[in-house]
Amino acid sequence: MQTRNLLYGALAVLFATSCSNTKYLAEGELLYVGGSVKIEGKDIPKSECKNLKKELEDLLRPKPNKKILGLRPKLYLYNIAGEPKKEKGFRYWLRYKVGEPPVTFGKVDLKYNSDILQNYVENHGYYQAQTTSDSTRHGKKATAEYTVKPGKQFKIRNVIFPSDSTDALVKAIGRTKRRSLLKPGEGYNLDVIKDERERIDARLKQKGYYFFNADYLKVQVDSTNGDHTVDLTIVVKDETPDNAREVYKINDIVIYPNYSITESKKITQSDSITKYKDFTIIDPENTFNPRIYDRTLYFKKGDLYNRTDHNLSLSRLVNLGTFKFVKNEFRVSPRFENTLDAYYYLTPLPKKSIRVEVLAKTNSANYTGTELNVNWSNRNTFKGAELLTATVFGGLEVQVSGQNKGFNVYRFGGEVNLFWPRIIAPFVKIESSEGFVPRTKATLGYEFQKRIKLYALNTFKGSFGYQFKENARKEHQLNLTEITYVSPANVSELYLSQIDANPSLGKVIEKQLIFGPTYSYTYTNTMQKRKKNTIYFKGSLEAAGTIAGLATGADASSGDVKNLFGVPFSQFVKAETEFRHYFKFSENSQLASRIIVGAGLPYGNSTALPFIKQFFIGGTNSIRAFRARSIGPGTFRSEVDEDSFLPDQSGDLKLELNTEYRAKLFSVVNGAIFVDAGNIWLMKDDTNKPGAKFSGDFLNELAVGTGAGLRFDLSFLVLRLDLAFPLRKPYLPDGQRWVLDQVAFGNGSWRKENLVFNLAIGYPF
The missing domain is CATH 3.10.20.310 (membrane protein fhac)
Incomplete structure (x- = not known):
């Protein structure tokens, strides 16, 4: 009350x-x-x-x-701030940055x-x-x-395209009628007429009419029918120039790979010219292997000009990631009638560069810290626009709140990546409808991670695979092989003593060898800002040790565990899907929702998923009302002393649901209210974790939390502050899990036990 x-x-x-x-x-x-x-x-x-x-x-x-709940708070803040005496300070900020005149x-x-x-x-x-x-x-x-x-709206009765003409242009326009935007029976709309002119122009550009323009078309409107209908006739204007009526083909293709926008004179010496297939390359320094142009440019000599190949060629040159500026122009060829010479002026980025980054970061385990990255890159390693990157990093992560406070994490390591701007595989050719360049990627990496007072891990990684975008919305990643080898070191007595009480902790410090193919598919249209509903979907599949398990006949369930290089290899199948939906109420408010479903099945040479491949839940980017990795599996709860660390709870199955209402409050400050739910489970019974196995009653075992937060959108980063508390605790006895009636913000002991503060960078999803 x-x-x-x-x-x-x-x-x-x-x-x-x-x-x-x-x-x-x-x-x-x-x-x-x-x-x-x-x-x-x-x-x-x-x-x-x-x-x-x-x-x-x-x-x-x-x-x-602007009104909020029927009020005008921005106007009120503008008024009460008064006129500031100088263009800075709190009053100026309140009046002109937060307020509204x-x-x-x-x-x-x-x-x-x-x-x-x-x-x-x-x-x-x-x-x-x-x-x-x-x-x-x-x-x-x-x-x-x-x-x-308004009176009665005039409707379209007939749409008349030109026909029966000896003029090739008029015939070409007539052939575009089938996909016309102008439909009989629909209301007259000037905007649609303008769009129709643009559509016809785009179709003509596909047929070689390089010099044609939508302004050369007019739509004559006849409204004299007397029954609120109009007849529309598509007409080519009389003043249309001759070159706009002609079809053009590609003649010479000239490429300047080392063009400088500050130079007015181009290199033309005969000794600097290289002929390669249909291309004339002016590159005295022999910067690039000519084969990259054959893979990148869609035009070939003798091709009919079309706008699609024009744009795709430019997109592929830009997406190579090698050139700072890409310029293209077409000129009427002086040698042949109705032909165009294509010129490409390419300004390369510096071949080699080094970048130093100092990062602030958070992760799902509630750790916040800083990291130093030194990145070196070579953008033309083998003269084929290959990208070689080498990174060394080091960082510290601490938990500012939670039971793992004091068990800080130090990490350092390095990674080398090599990208080829093509698919390296026999008989495989992939093309993108929007000019994205497919890539082959090879990776080698090492990381040393030290958890203070507990243990250290040495992790070696390697992979070889492909990255391909069909278009701006669809992306595929296939690794033919991905290898991970983990070796523990410096395990403390504290950690060893905890293994006696919780044997699953021993999995963390076991040697692990994981290898096999992985695949992921991503679809998103969130870049379409005008859409009211946008989505993001990512599905991934991983199969480890399949061939090795079949070849060796491994069967860990009967004790027949096989080793490679003295280490038991993992054998499992793991799948995970993530779906997000964004509903935009207005420019400054939206509802964001997410569902994650994941499952892993060990078999053959494994009785459990390797620790680094298991599922976790809870934390800053998950269920924010619970500490990171502290939920589940199932109704199990790990009881540990306050002076000890909180072990990571992991599982073979995962279900997570989130929804969050986001709204701009003022200036760079956004607010949010959210509800999170989910849990993880084991596939099999574990006597050390009663209630952890997945069952048909899984909905009754979901953890639920809610809260509110602020987001400070500083353009270069988003600083997120969330305060959350649980509504449902799955580890409580059945019938007592909903704790909404126990919420007591005025009670200090309740706040200490239930309020969870999350500090993070970026949105949770």
């Missing part, structure tokens, strides 16, 4: 302060609180009327001050808005429309009202 009264009081204060915004206005000024459009007419269906009203109201300018009625031009509405409805086929405007004053506030009488 006390909390409810406090909330009501806060709302009353906000309402009162919002109402006081008008007292800051100058004498005679009125606060503009919005405009509305009324549609009058019996000839328009209700659904059409509703859509038209919304479209017209979106056109009104200016927009009134009043939108007064004097800024509203009723006639201008009326003209905009009139033009819009006429351009959408309401030729006999009438628009009027008026305003209403309420105290020191004013609104604008617009009345639109």
